[in-house]
Amino acid sequence: MTIFLQQLINGLSVGSIFALIALGYTMVYGIIKLINFAHGDIYMLGAYVGFFASTSLGLGFFPTMLLAMVICMVAGVLIEKIAYKPLRHASRITSLITAIGVSLFLEYAMMYFMGPNIRTYPADFFPREVYTFAGLQISNHQILIFVTSILLMIALQLIVKKTKIGKAMRAVSTDPDAAALMGINVNNTISFTFALGSALAGAAGVMIGMYYNSIDPLMGMIPGLKAFIAAVFGGIGIIPGAMLGGEAIGILETLASGYGFSMIKDAVVYLILIVILIIKPSGLLGKNVKEKV
Amino acid sequence: MKSQFTKRNLIWTIVVCVIFSIFQIAISGRMIPNTYQVAIITIGINIILALGLNLIIGFTGQFSLGHAGFMSIGAYSAAIVLAKMPNLTGLFVGMLVGMAITAVVALIVAIPTLRLRGDYLAIATLGFSEVIRIAIQNMEITGGAAGLSNIPKLTTFPLVFVFIVISVIVIHNFIRSSHGRACISVREDEIASESMGINTTKYKTLAFVIGAMLASIAGALYAAYFYVLKPTTFGFMKSIDILVIVVFGGMGSLSGSILAAIVLGIINLTLQSYSEIRMILYALAIIVIMVYRPQGLFGSKEVTDFLPKKWQKKKEVD
Numbered sequence: 001m002t003i004f005l006q007q008l009i010n011g012l013s014v015g016s017i018f019a020l021i022a023l024g025y026t027m028v029y030g031i032i033k034l035i036n037f038a039h040g041d042i043y044m045l046g047a048y049v050g051f052f053a054s055t056s057l058g059l060g061f062f063p064t065m066l067l068a069m070v071i072c073m074v075a076g077v078l079i080e081k082i083a084y085k086p087l088r089h090a091s092r093i094t095s096l097i098t099a100i101g102v103s104l105f106l107e108y109a110m111m112y113f114m115g116p117n118i119r120t121y122p123a124d125f126f127p128r129e130v131y132t133f134a135g136l137q138i139s140n141h142q143i144l145i146f147v148t149s150i151l152l153m154i155a156l157q158l159i160v161k162k163t164k165i166g167k168a169m170r171a172v173s174t175d176p177d178a179a180a181l182m183g184i185n186v187n188n189t190i191s192f193t194f195a196l197g198s199a200l201a202g203a204a205g206v207m208i209g210m211y212y213n214s215i216d217p218l219m220g221m222i223p224g225l226k227a228f229i230a231a232v233f234g235g236i237g238i239i240p241g242a243m244l245g246g247e248a249i250g251i252l253e254t255l256a257s258g259y260g261f262s263m264i265k266d267a268v269v270y271l272i273l274i275v276i277l278i279i280k281p282s283g284l285l286g287k288n289v290k291e292k293v
Numbered sequence: 294m295k296s297q298f299t300k301r302n303l304i305w306t307i308v309v310c311v312i313f314s315i316f317q318i319a320i321s322g323r324m325i326p327n328t329y330q331v332a333i334i335t336i337g338i339n340i341i342l343a344l345g346l347n348l349i350i351g352f353t354g355q356f357s358l359g360h361a362g363f364m365s366i367g368a369y370s371a372a373i374v375l376a377k378m379p380n381l382t383g384l385f386v387g388m389l390v391g392m393a394i395t396a397v398v399a400l401i402v403a404i405p406t407l408r409l410r411g412d413y414l415a416i417a418t419l420g421f422s423e424v425i426r427i428a429i430q431n432m433e434i435t436g437g438a439a440g441l442s443n444i445p446k447l448t449t450f451p452l453v454f455v456f457i458v459i460s461v462i463v464i465h466n467f468i469r470s471s472h473g474r475a476c477i478s479v480r481e482d483e484i485a486s487e488s489m490g491i492n493t494t495k496y497k498t499l500a501f502v503i504g505a506m507l508a509s510i511a512g513a514l515y516a517a518y519f520y521v522l523k524p525t526t527f528g529f530m531k532s533i534d535i536l537v538i539v540v541f542g543g544m545g546s547l548s549g550s551i552l553a554a555i556v557l558g559i560i561n562l563t564l565q566s567y568s569e570i571r572m573i574l575y576a577l578a579i580i581v582i583m584v585y586r587p588q589g590l591f592g593s594k595e596v597t598d599f600l601p602k603k604w605q606k607k608k609e610v611d
Contacts, residue, residue: 035412083580090587092411093356097540100533101579108572225419225529232416267427270420277417278405 002135007258008251013142013211015250016149020204021227022234022242023156024076024197030173030237031193033092037099038079040224041106042198046072046205047215048110054125061126061144061210068202076198077191085187103220110217118214126210145207152200153243160239165192173237222266226253229273235283244284313454320450329562330450334518336558337453338511343538343550344460345507350536351544351593352468353500354480355407356415360535362422363505365429365527366398367391367512372441372522373434379445388513392506398425399505403498422532430524440523441516448518456514460507461547467503476500480545541582543589548596553589 021043028036049068053059059067083102087095129140160166168189171179180186208223209215230249234241249269256265276283316333319325325333342360349357370391375383406417429435436442467473475496478486487493516522542553560578564571 029412033412035415083584086584087587090583093350093540093544094583094587096415097537098580098583100537101576101583103576104572105576105580108570108576112569112573221529228416229420232413263431264427267424270423270427273420274406274417274424277409277413277420281409281413 003258004255006136007254009136009138009142010258011251011254012247013145014254015247016146017204017208018223018227018230018250019243019246020149020152020200021223022230022246023153023239024201025228026231026234026236026239026242027169027193027197029231031169031190032084032088034084034095034099035228037096037224038102038106039197039201040220040227041103042072042076042220043201043205043223044110044215044217044220045075045106046202047209047219048114049202050206050209051119051121051215054122065203065206068206069199072198072202072205073195076194080191080194107217107220114217116217118216120213121209141211145211148203148207152203156196156200157239159196165189169193226269229269232273232283233276235286238283238285241283241285309458313451316450316454332558332562333450334448334453336554337450337457338515339535339538339554339558340457340551341460341511341514342508342535343542343554344464344547345504345511346535347539347542347544347547347550348464348467348500349504350539351546352473352480353476353497355497355501356411357418357501357504358415358532358536359402359418359422360504360508361527361529361531362425363395363399363508364512364515364531365425365524366395367509368516368522368527369429369435369441370394370509371513372444372516375444375447375517376441381447384447384513384517388510391509391513395505395509396502399502400498403501407494407497407501419529419532423529426524426527435524438524440521442521444516444520444522446518446520448514453514456510460510463503464547472496472499537579541589543591543593545593546589546591546595549589549591552591552596
């Protein structure tokens with residue numbers, strides 16, 4: 001039971017990271033039906049900006065995270081403008097390949113400039129403390145990750161549900177043509193979606209850099225893939241679904257490794273994905289859409 | 294039955310023989326340095342992989358991201374059989390074993406997942422191929438994470454060439470058969486073809502299994518050329534590499550796939566001397582190609598469509 005609860009705690013913080021990345025996937029998919037494979041690399045970029053800000057500029061946790069969010073936001077919007085916008089009416093597989101190209105570009109450009117070796121955040125960035133409570137260990141990092149992620153998700157939910165631009169996002173994701181006819185600037189709305197998603201990924205990058213204390217240029221690939229699975233798991237295009245999916249994938253993965261299946265923990269995630277897709281392809285919170293001829 | 298010795302088939306045989314002779318003379322006459330020979334074999338293997346994937350994606354319209362998984366099954370089967378029988382017979386036995394296993398696995402993958410559409414299918418096949426990789430990584434017989442080594446080097450240029458020709462003939466004849474036309478109709482409009490009485494699941498599965506078996510052959514050839522096999526070779530990126538070839542060549546164009554594999558192989562080879570920025574330039578090339586030519590080199594046309602009118606096959610009216 002202690003192992004279970006301990007892994008649950010670990011899983012919640014890892015899951016929050018997945019959830020933050022998954023939100024970017026799900027919003028972009030919801031609005032332009034693109035699996036943005038480069039999203040995992042935006043998260044890597046965030047981790048490196050965090051590394052730079054904490055070592056060279058000596059900033060604290062929150063300024064570092066803000067800087068990473070802003071830079072990732074700019075990067076996300078630039079990528080959308082340069083690589084995805086010309087392909088908005090091309091077939092989906094073409095945009096997907098472009099996304100993979102962007103992903104490779106970010107990974108290897110980072111490798112070229114920063115070197116392929118693993119880097120660590122400075123020791124005094126956010127000193128780790130571990131609290132023991134009824135046999136369970138919980139670190140201040142885990143609490144920080146969990147609380148920050150929840151706050152960011154609440155902020156996102158408020159933006160999407162309560163503001164005018166959020167309304168525009170929902171309108172464009174329902175029907176871009178109709179939204180354009182209603183006077184919504186579709187291009188700006190799509191850019192805004194990329195900005196929001198990338199900012200969340202940047203925040204996730206800084207937090208994972210602090211939590212695992214090792215970053216490398218290819219770190220974004222696997223978490224990116226898992227976050228996408230999380231988005232599908234919760235129902236792609238649905239914001240609460242991504243949060244739920246992220247936490248679920250995080251907890252399942254840590255439980256698998258906690259009970260001695262760490263060799264196959266990735267396989268567990270993929271098998272769950274396959275089962276979900278076969279039983280309920282629209283995801284946990286997804287609605288079944290009737291097919292029309 | 295129509296005679297197989299038509300003028301058209303004769304011309305194609307001559308063309309194939311001439312291409313083969315050029316390369317063979319160049320290789321055996323040591324006109325091509327060793328590094329280029331590796332590139333030629335790699336391109337050949339990529340052509341077989343791309344042809345198989347093109348049947349699934351380009352002709353049947355089923356978006357699979359799991360091709361590397363099937364390739365790894367073929368590669369490991371061949372390597373394991375070759376450890377017992379280190380000769381050409383062993384390679385063919387291994388290839389057959391690999392194809393049989395691949396066909397079974399592909400069926401298991403296909404029957405539930407091919408109900409899915411588009412991106413969901415892509416992600417499900419990706420998941421399956423990762424599961425295959427992790428299974429290989431955790432099995433005793435496949436050498437675990439360390440992989441297998443000391444595989445005899447049996448793959449030669451003529452062998453690869455023969456298999457390319459066989460794959461082209463198999464796929465070309467398949468897509469011009471009634472089964473192939475059914476597959477194309479599934480790509481064009483699944484609901485319409487279903488209402489015309491086509492068993493869409495059957496044809497999707499058929500195309501998927503044939504494509505997977507070709508990947509398995511390519512895997513066997515790969516294993517018998519590169520001495521070592523590692524599970525990480527057959528990761529997600531390998532599937533992406535094959536997908537890039539298919540899309541770059543044009544989905545639904547066999548000659549496009551062949552040309553794209555050659556062009557991308559040459560790009561890779563020329564960039565080898567700039568190893569540090571090779572991947573950056575490769576990534577940029579992918580982005581630029583996709584932005585400026587989203588339909589690929591040939592679209593869904595074949596190279597013969599560009600020949601003068603009088604040489605083209607007359608459209609059959611029936």
